[in-house]
Amino acid sequence: MSYSTRQREVILNVLRQAGRPLTPQDIRQQASQDSAGIGLATVYRALKTFIAEEVIVPVEIPGASPCYEPADRGHHHHFICQQCQRVFDLTGCVHGLEALAPQDFCVQRHEIVLYGVCACCTEGRGSEVEASTDQDLHSLHK
Amino acid sequence: MSYSTRQREVILNVLRQAGRPLTPQDIRQQASQDSAGIGLATVYRALKTFIAEEVIVPVEIPGASPCYEPADRGHHHHFICQQCQRVFDLTGCVHGLEALAPQDFCVQRHEIVLYGVCACCTEGRGSEVEASTDQDLHSLHK
DNA sequence: ATAGATGCAAAGAGTTTGCATAGGT
DNA sequence: ACCTATGCAAACTCTTTGCATCTAT
Numbered sequence: 001m002s003y004s005t006r007q008r009e010v011i012l013n014v015l016r017q018a019g020r021p022l023t024p025q026d027i028r029q030q031a032s033q034d035s036a037g038i039g040l041a042t043v044y045r046a047l048k049t050f051i052a053e054e055v056i057v058p059v060e061i062p063g064a065s066p067c068y069e070p071a072d073r074g075h076h077h078h079f080i081c082q083q084c085q086r087v088f089d090l091t092g093c094v095h096g097l098e099a100l101a102p103q104d105f106c107v108q109r110h111e112i113v114l115y116g117v118c119a120c121c122t123e124g125r126g127s128e129v130e131a132s133t134d135q136d137l138h139s140l141h142k
Numbered sequence: 143m144s145y146s147t148r149q150r151e152v153i154l155n156v157l158r159q160a161g162r163p164l165t166p167q168d169i170r171q172q173a174s175q176d177s178a179g180i181g182l183a184t185v186y187r188a189l190k191t192f193i194a195e196e197v198i199v200p201v202e203i204p205g206a207s208p209c210y211e212p213a214d215r216g217h218h219h220h221f222i223c224q225q226c227q228r229v230f231d232l233t234g235c236v237h238g239l240e241a242l243a244p245q246d247f248c249v250q251r252h253e254i255v256l257y258g259v260c261a262c263c264t265e266g267r268g269s270e271v272e273a274s275t276d277q278d279l280h281s282l283h284k
Numbered sequence: 285a286t287a288g289a290t291g292c293a294a295a296g297a298g299t300t301t302g303c304a305t306a307g308g309t
Numbered sequence: 310a311c312c313t314a315t316g317c318a319a320a321c322t323c324t325t326t327g328c329a330t331c332t333a334t
Contacts, residue, residue: 003308003313039316062253065254079243090242100232101221104261109257119246135265143334181291
């Protein structure tokens with residue numbers, strides 16, 4: 001089995017406290033505050049372990065770098081802001097998706113991604129957000 | 143403007159004749175048959191030019207390598223076979239997607255991806271397809 | 285003749301792996 | 310004590326860029 005180390009606890013904490021999926025770089029940067037000098041390789045290895053243990057899930061957005069979030073958030077989809085490039089969680093889903101595939105295709109799961117401009121960036125605060133170190137947590141969960 | 147060279151014509155032809163989005167590697171491999179010794183860099187540069195000219199569009203599927211297809215296929219979505227990893231075009235769309243985003247978010251476009259097993263792989267021909275050099279064109283367009 | 289395109293090789297970004305050391309059990 | 314995790318650096322993959330040469334206009 002896997003050991004519980006300080007680095008892994010910190011990584012998991014970072015992912016849980018963020019209200020949105022994070023990239024490995026995001027994670028490393030955040031984690032550095034609690035565990036200085038943490039290596040990127042450690043982040044990648046921890047992510048791989050957590051995925052295998054189904055503690056987190058990868059979120060791969062077309063046009064964005066792969067990112068990760070806790071697995072306990074249930075079925076949901078994502079919104080990516082074209083301005084600040086951040087990924088947000090959405091709630092809800094739509095029906096009738098299986099109908100898009102030919103009948104001899106077997107549909108196992110689906111992904112929906114919305115692209116646009118988030119509330120922050122719409123308010124004209126786009127540039128400052130873009131440069132932020134991203135401590136702010138923009139959860140859309142109620 | 144851009145010149146019309148043999149390589150570019152071949153690349154565009156390959157994309158048009160394929161019934162599904164292709165990766166740069168796919169394209170290079172196919173194009174080699176008509177233009178031996180074509181370089182990968184040439185493919186990437188041609189793709190960039192074609193995208194700028196809006197002749198082709200990038201198709202970025204979560205969990206798959208980025209691929210490309212002609213821009214004149216209209217609004218549609220994609221299916222990725224978990225077995226052979228190929229990307230197929232779907233026809234049709236669903237409504238009510240904007241409703242998934244908070245009202246202060248501006249939705250500009252969307253992407254829907256279905257994952258599952260394609261007809262070929264369901265028929266038990268998965269392994270041979272997986273190893274194929276992919277000359278076969280699996281269009282879903284009617 | 286000139287500007288753009290090609291092929292190669294080198295350079296970058298992102299991710300993975302080998303290895304010696306440190307740390308959890 | 311044993312086995313796993315860490316950090317570093319090297320290796321790998323995918324994509325981009327520099328440069329000399331070639332080609333379309």
